[in-house]
Every structure is written in structure tokens, then in C-alpha cells.
Amino acid sequence: MLGSVRVWAVELGLGPPVEREGILALEADALRFEPSEPGPAIALPLVEIVRVRRLRGSPVLMVVSRRGDERRRTAFYFVPPPPLPGVEEEAQRLAIPFRSPRRRARRRNVTYLGFMNREKKELLVAWERGVREAVAAARRG
Numbered sequence: 001m002l003g004s005v006r007v008w009a010v011e012l013g014l015g016p017p018v019e020r021e022g023i024l025a026l027e028a029d030a031l032r033f034e035p036s037e038p039g040p041a042i043a044l045p046l047v048e049i050v051r052v053r054r055l056r057g058s059p060v061l062m063v064v065s066r067r068g069d070e071r072r073r074t075a076f077y078f079v080p081p082p083p084l085p086g087v088e089e090e091a092q093r094l095a096i097p098f099r100s101p102r103r104r105a106r107r108r109n110v111t112y113l114g115f116m117n118r119e120k121k122e123l124l125v126a127w128e129r130g131v132r133e134a135v136a137a138a139r140r141g
Contacts, residue, residue: 002026002130005123007061008077009033009042019081026127026134031063033076042074046138054128058113059120061127078124079116082109 004025010017022035031049033042044065051064059078064071117124 002127005078005127007033008079008081009035010075010077010081011042012073012075014072019077021080024076024127026130029138031131031134033074044072044074046135049131049135052128052131052135054124057110057117059117059124060113061124061131063131078120078127079113082112 002025004023006021007024008019008021009024010019020033020035020037020039022033022041025032025034029046031044031046035041044063048065048067049063050066050071051062053062054060055062055075061076061078063074063076065074066072
């Protein structure tokens with residue numbers, strides 16, 4: 001089993017994305033995220049996990065699970081997620097013609113994630129492999 005690791009969880013498709021810092025642990029029957037601040041934990045039973053993959057070039061582990069007909073995607077960032085520009089900052093930047101603040105922010109975020117990926121790649125590969133093996137074992141027996 002893998003030890004626990006500090007991550008930021010983002011549940012995708014459930015309204016606006018909100019990152020929560022906490023601890024990710026691979027247990028015998030589930031992948032569990034316990035937030036640092038008060039709030040609900042995320043428990044993904046291994047038998048319900050459909051896909052686990054490391055997003056190439058970034059320190060993010062994407063987990064897709066299925067509960068009945070509901071499909072859930074959860075991204076676990078192994079580094080703090082890049083900051084998004086605030087609404088006021090975005091409005092100010094839009095006043096300047098011929099510049100794309102979203103493109104600049106996207107480029108800055110991709111650069112940040114690519115750089116941080118180099119530091120966390122081995123850990124991320126181990127987690128991807130560990131979760132996949134645990135899911136396969138849970139399905140066998």
C-alpha cells in the first residue's frame with residue numbers, strides 16, 4: 001500500500017470547480033481524501049473506479065468513478081493548483097485591446113504545472129500504478 005500524501009482535490013462537473021487541500025490515502029477498499037478544513041471527505045470505492053490516469057505533463061491524477069448511472073471525475077493535484085485570475089483583474093485586463101489575458105494565464109498555468117511535474121513525476125507514477133493495481137485486485141476478489 002502507498003502511504004498518504006498531501007493533495008488538492010477538485011471534483012469536476014459538480015458546479016464551479018473548488019479545490020480543497022487534504023490527505024489522499026489508498027485503503028484496502030477505497031481511495032479516500034480527507035480535507036484539511038471542515039467539509040465532506042471523498043471516498044471512492046475501488047470497485048467503482050473506472051479509470052485512473054496521470055495527466056501527462058502535469059502533476060495531476062485523474063480518477064473516473066461510476067456510482068450507478070452517475071459518472072464522477074475527480075482530479076487530485078499533487079501540488080497547489082495554479083491561481084486563476086480574479087474577476088476584477090480579468091475585467092481590467094479586458095480593457096486593454098489586442099491582448100488575451102486568458103491566453104496569458106493559461107500559458108502561465110501550463111508552464112507552472114509542467115515545471116512542477118518534473119518534481120512530482122515519480123510519486124505520481126507510483127500512485128497511478130498503485131491505484132490501478134488495487135482496483136484490479138478489488139475486481140478480482
